[in-house]
Amino acid sequence: MNRFLSNLFARRFQCNTKNNLHTSGQDFAWTKSILPKSFIQNNQKIYPPQEIGENPRPAFICHQKTNIKYSHEKLWYIACFVRGMTVDEAVKQLSFVNKKGASFVKETILEAQDLAVKQHNVEFKSNLWIAESFSGKGVHIKGIRRHARARLGEVRYQYSHYFVRLEEGKPPEDYFKRNPLTAKQQLENWLEGMRKRKIINSF
């Protein structure tokens, strides 16, 4: 019953219900949910068993928060901000970000962390890092604004989704590839490349 109702409540964007004017399609118990589901589907994926002596595959968990009353474009900045951080660091940083979206992102990360421990065999909840974090576009409801000379302006009431994937382990040292190779490494690479080259029509 709950799913049925949530479907109905979430999907009815009837503007001006008082006038009995229906501006959206009819909704029924069998109407398909419009929530994003392909990202969450990654949680169902089963990997083949590992051989003895192989490094254990790090666990991961995908989580999402849907239909946040916030612009997906604004949310994107916060989503980018936490990429490649450990969970603890991200939560700490987000609590000082003075934006509405930061609280949604923080909530989602904390939820995902909780799920990881409860359902996905993650032992230590601090041993997680944010491997993926991005925003998606939700429902946009269009409204009207009056302009001069009997003209109209369009107002968009935007909803957005937030997606996050936490992975077990420590974040990579250089997630954004900010630090290129050292001079010595560069020289070595160059030397190796030179040695590997093929000189045509030679012995």
Next chain:
Amino acid sequence: MANTILKRLWRPSQVLFLPSRTTTTKHYNPKYRTHRAKKYLKIDLPDMNEDESEFTQEKMRQKMKEKGILPPRPWMERPFYISATGGIFEAYVPPEGDGKASLVSPARAKQTVQLLEKKSKSMLAIRKVKTFDEDFDSKEFCIQAQNIYIKAHECLVSGDRRELRQYVTEKAYPEFRHNTRHKTIRWRFLESLEPPRVVHARCTDVVSKQNIFGQITVRFHSRQQLAVYDRFGRLLHGSEILAKDVLEYVVFEKHLSNMYGAWRVHDKIIPDWAPPKDPSRLTRLKPDPEPVPVVEEKKEQPAIADK
């Protein structure tokens, strides 16, 4: 008193009280604010993340009235299945030290004598089974039972739910599938250490006299391998290079009065003397113990004589 004086004396500078303006979208002229607001057509925006499980009954009623939704039809039917029983009747009690102690030991000899006494009831039950199934032979049945047992496990491993229903009763089905979601199971039946044998048989009628169910307990002593992996392919339980001797008492059930009834795995008898299970390989953080609420003892104040 002292507080108020301090407050009067110490005044922070005015700058501290000035809010720093971060919004740059605000109109500079506040005079026509209401008029500007009226330019927007007011619409009711839905709150998509409402938790309707938290709604009170009145709130729910109000919401549904607003949307013009009728409450869903209550589902008053309760499904029940009558082609399998819900348990074991007169369960077999396995003798202690079975599969370990030698037959010569006095305790064991005593138990075998007792078993022989109990056997008469099993004989009667088997005779009853034979009235429905003329070709029934307990030796042949044991081989058949082992096949069913192996097939049921193979179906579980391959995740073939439809096939599994042919080898497992409706009672055992959830018990079989319990905790297998998102897991990879590797199971192998290596060999039978002792030939399986029928140790117990019972028949009962349910509801009417003609509606008879038969249950036969078969003892399997075999060597098996089991390894369970989680979603990421990490070993959770068992091992693929280790074989274990398994002694099991498996109850098979058949709806005898049903023409199309078949022998299926119904339950497993776990004796009290069974060795304890291996601890899980998974380790978890131990949750902090809940703080013990401190009960404050109320000191009884002596009644004041003045009041």
